[in-house]
Amino acid sequence: MTNSTAAPSHPWHPVAPSAGLRPGANIVAGFAQGQELALWRSADGAAQAWENRCPHRNVRFTLGQVVENRLSCAYHGWQYAAGNGQCVGIPAHPAMPAPRNVCARVFGAVDAAGMLWVNLAHEGDAAPPAPQALADAVPAGWHFCRTLTLRAGAQQVREALPRLGFAAGAAPGAWRGTLGGTPTVALLLDAQPQLAFIHLWTGAAPGSEAMRTLHAAARTLRGDIEQPET
């Protein structure tokens, strides 16, 4: 177990609970270190994390739709393939071969421990090998509680969590502690310079009194991080 409040050197960011991305269905907006992302899952289940901009005219991909294993832009309907982001279809010119030099910007993305993790340093392939540590981020059988939005930089959160009884876990960005009397894992996401998220996981059962108590304690945690007493 590590115990450093320094910014981690690992490139993996926990951007969203995996269950929020349905195969061949929705697109979720996300952030990691200031990079705006379009998160989605192809019909075959593969996780995708793309820059949230169409390479044609810069429209946000999150306005588009998933069509089987492709993402279709909302503006002119150009379609891009899951995995490598290659443009594979232009509806206005169905007989014309898709331009091979037009590609969405694709970042590495993997599912582990119930979360979607993104690697901004890995471009051009949606599924690089992920370290085993990601799978250890959350104990098996635990449940997702909620995501806390924090008006604070990630470093401020890293410095606050030990003061609030959390210790850095073995997995990158994972902190272990107790909230409302319940053991909890907090997965920290550095979203933007003054915006962080922590995804809370717990052994408490969904709908239980312990889970309700944990929700209330999470709100207190947010206040303690955003406005620490001096």
Ligand code: FES
């Ligand atoms: S802006 Fe996306 S297809 Fe034109």
